[in-house]
Amino acid sequence: MSNYALPAAAAAFLTATLGVPAVAQDGAAPAIDDSYNMVIVYGDDACPQSTDEQIVVCARKSEGERYRIPEDLRYSTDPANRSWAARVETFEMVGAFGTMSCSPVGAGGYTGCTQEMIRNAYADKDAAATVRFSQIIERLRQERLGTIDAEAEQTQRDVEMIEREYMQRLERERAAELPDEQAPPPVTPSAEGDD
Template sequence: MKHLIAPAAAFAALVAAGPAAAQGANEKINMVIAYSESECPVAKEGEVVVCEILVEEERYRIPSNLRYSDNPKNQSLARQVDQIKYVGDFGAMSCEPAGAGGFTGCNQKFVEAWAKDKSEAEAVRFGQLIEKARAERLSTIDEQAAAEQERVEMIEREYMQRLERERQGELPGEGQLPPPPK
């Protein structure tokens, strides 16, 4: 086995050294990132062009080797604020298993989560639609009620005017003389 490892290692070293040995001292290496083969430049004499073709959708994105980083400087400000928000969040009203009174904040967090879910639930949307329909209906009810009120008041005025005319008028048989006695 030892006899096979040594020749294999020597062969690997020779293959790895091949391109470096073939490269002349005056050859220039041009490394290009392109998004189609037509963008790759043609190699000139004494020049080696290495063209990496990326997907077109990646053209305006941050390079993948820079996208993911654990460096704290690369975190958004919102994430940093969220992390600071919970620093020292222990003790009473904290909803933590450790510390005196840590359990007391759990109920508050459950209530806050419930309220958030309730405010964003589908039923809220239906409630808003129902409220809108109710407001539209009530706006026409006011107009209808005002028209009905005006009609009733007109009927009452006509009735009162007729009663007044009847009071002012003569009663039947009032203007005639009584018949002579017999």
């Protein structure tokens, strides 16, 4: 067997197994949800209007941000770009080991890793200056819900007024004479009870 036969066979195997694109089990591509569109607008730019088929949520940024590099891309995570203050903070944790410390040293050192990950995730989330569409959507939802009660009260008053007018019209129609009907003669008291 030659020296090149094994690599050629391995290459053929990898091409056969890895070269085929992944397809969903039912053969269809996953559906894309086009019922909403999240847009960032700058300065006094108009927000695109929502349609019956699509809801548009706009996040507004200042005009000065239009041509700047997005904040997510402005800062490097390269260790050489870390400040000395951040480097010193890491030295504070050098001696932390044992239970709830998230270190490989000491009994139970692994037990604090979940809390540390959660703490770091919340710190990153609080420090991020990115657009939070969920907050914008929640604020707009609260504004919309604030007007629903007033609209419902006005609709209830309108319905009650229409019902009242309808009932008054029915009473007038019942009290009115029909065109072919004669009015009954007035009833007069009889004189028999005057004895």
